[in-house]
Amino acid sequence: MAGNATCKNWLASKVALEKYYLPIFYGTEFIVGLLGNTVVVLGYLFCLKNWNSSNIYLFNLSISDLAFLCTLPMLIRSYADGNWIYGDELCISNRYLLHANLYTSILFLMFISIDRYLLMKYPFREHLLQKKESAVLISLAIWVLVTIELLPILPLISPVIIHNGTSCNDYANSGDPKTNFIYSMCLTFLGFLIPLSVMCFFYFKIVRFLKERRRQLSTALPLEKPLNLVIMAVVIFSVLFTPYHVMRNVRIASRLGSWKQHQCTQVVINSLYIVTRPWAFLNSVVNPVFYFLVGDHFREMLTNKLRHHFKFITAFRK
Numbered sequence: 295m296a297g298n299a300t301c302k303n304w305l306a307s308k309v310a311l312e313k314y315y316l317p318i319f320y321g322t323e324f325i326v327g328l329l330g331n332t333v334v335v336l337g338y339l340f341c342l343k344n345w346n347s348s349n350i351y352l353f354n355l356s357i358s359d360l361a362f363l364c365t366l367p368m369l370i371r372s373y374a375d376g377n378w379i380y381g382d383e384l385c386i387s388n389r390y391l392l393h394a395n396l397y398t399s400i401l402f403l404m405f406i407s408i409d410r411y412l413l414m415k416y417p418f419r420e421h422l423l424q425k426k427e428s429a430v431l432i433s434l435a436i437w438v439l440v441t442i443e444l445l446p447i448l449p450l451i452s453p454v455i456i457h458n459g460t461s462c463n464d465y466a467n468s469g470d471p472k473t474n475f476i477y478s479m480c481l482t483f484l485g486f487l488i489p490l491s492v493m494c495f496f497y498f499k500i501v502r503f504l505k506e507r508r509r510q511l512s513t514a515l516p517l518e519k520p521l522n523l524v525i526m527a528v529v530i531f532s533v534l535f536t537p538y539h540v541m542r543n544v545r546i547a548s549r550l551g552s553w554k555q556h557q558c559t560q561v562v563i564n565s566l567y568i569v570t571r572p573w574a575f576l577n578s579v580v581n582p583v584f585y586f587l588v589g590d591h592f593r594e595m596l597t598n599k600l601r602h603h604f605k606f607i608t609a610f611r612k
Contacts, residue, residue, distance in 0.1 A: 300558065301557070301558035301561060304558065304561045304562050304565055305561050307565050308561055308564055308565045308568065311565055311568045311569065312373050312376070312568060313373065313374060313376065315568070315569070315572075316369070316370075316373045316568065316571070316572060317370045317371075317373045317374045319572035320366045320369055320370050320373075320572055320575075321366070321370050323363070323366065323572065323575060323576060323578060323579050324363055324366040324367065324370070326579050327359060327363045327578040327579040327582075328360070328363050330579065330581075330582030330583075331356045331359045331360050331363065331578065331581070331582055332360070333582070334352075334356045334582050335353070335356050335357070335360065338352075338353050338356070345426060346424070346426065346429075347409050347423065347424045347425065347426060347428065347429035348406060348409045348410070348413070348429075350426065350429040350430060350433055351402045351405050351406050351409065351429060351432075351433065352402075352406065354398070354402055354433045354436070354437075355398070355399060355402040355403070355406075355581055356581065356582070358394065358395045358398045358399060358402070359395060359399070359577075359578040359581055361391050361394070361395065362391050362392060362394075362395035362575065362578055363578055364391075365387075365388045365391050365392060368380055368384065368388060369388065372461075372462060376461075377460055377461070378460045378461055378462040379460070380462075385451060385462035386448055386451050388462065389447065389448075389451045389462070389464065389465065390444060390447070390448060392575070393444050393447060393465070394437075394440050394441070394444060395575065395578065396485075396535070396574060396575065396577075397440045397443065397444070397481075397485040397486070398436055398437065398440050399577050399578075399581070400485065400486060400489045400490060400493075400531075400535065401436045401439075401440065401489050402433075402436065403489075403493055403527070403531060404489040404490075404492050404493040404496075405423075405429075405432060405436075407492075407493045407496040407497050407500070407527075408423060408492075408496050409423065409424060409429075410496070410500060411496045411497075411499050411500050411503070412424055414500060414503055414504075415503060440485070443481060443484065443485055446477050447465050447477075450465065450468045450469035450474065451463070451464075451465060451468050451469075464571070465478075465542075466478070466542045466545040466546050466567060467545070467549075467564075471546050471547075471549035471550050472550065474546050475543065475546045475547055475550065478542060478543050478546050479543060482539045482542075482543060486535060486539050490531070490532065490535070493527075493528070493531075494528055494532075497527065497528050501525070530580060531577065534573055534574055534576055534577050534580070535574055535577075537570040537573060537574070538570040538571060538573065538574035539574075540570075541563070541566055541567040541569075541570045542567065542570075544563055544566075544567070545563055545564060545567040548560045548563045548564070
């Protein structure tokens with residue numbers, strides 16, 4: 295009896311998480327992320343005159359974030375109502391943009407880490423990867439690569455009929471679990487672990503470089519900000535992305551034949567998986583902070599532009 299009561303409580307928690315937790319969390323991400331990324335995109339388009347490789351990666355990152363954020367109103371309504379009303383095509387495109395944002399973000403952040411290291415290591419030498427043309431080609435290659443990586447997901451995702459309507463299930467709850475588990479592990483390794491390892495490797499090299507410079511200069515003050523930024527970047531994105539990938543694979547594994555008889559365990563795992571999902575996409579809110587910190591003079595450029603416009607408006611009113 296106690297076990298049945300516990301399962302019922304977990305089942306009620308799962309329903310509450312989908313109906314209230316996901317809409318509230320995604321709604322907050324939509325409002326804050328849309329505001330921040332819109333400011334960044336407009337700042338790059340109208341304020342930045344001389345683009346470099348880092349700006350190109352950051353601009354593509356903001357476009358990826360905006361594309362994902364535009365899908366959230368449909369998700370918010372579907373989770374709140376418990377019914378998907380937008381058809382098969384929008385279900386598939388919605389899930390594609392959601393995953394594309396996740397994996398393009400990781401790759402763009404990886405190349406930003408490489409760009410930062412090359413800029414510090416060779417400040418007066420323009421490396422091949424630091425050329426604007428190379429950055430454009432790499433950005434296009436990232437979009438193509440991620441699209442190819444995600445092609446196996448698309449046939450698996452489609453609205454399904456449930457007892458009280460239609461649901462646009464996420465990837466971990468769709469398709470054959472055996473095939474999905476193999477693909478999900480490959481995607482985790484290729485799309486997440488390898489880029490994250492490369493990013494951590496170059497951030498580690500940046501940390502070593504900054505520490506050597508600090509010993510040479512005999513002062514910590516000029517280097518505290520970039521050093522803290524490197525540590526913060528690795529910690530934040532590891533914390534945001536790792537739980538989602540772990541729980542996605544565990545959720546798919548829980549749907550395999552050997553686990554099917556443990557209904558209560560499946561409900562618990564699915565509930566924990568639901569908790570991690572919006573956290574993974576919190577990067578769309580965090581990324582604009584890095585535009586100000588990582589982008590070369592971006593904060594000063596945007597502040598000066600806004601100050602100029604405010605002065606113009608004030609003078610015009612007088």
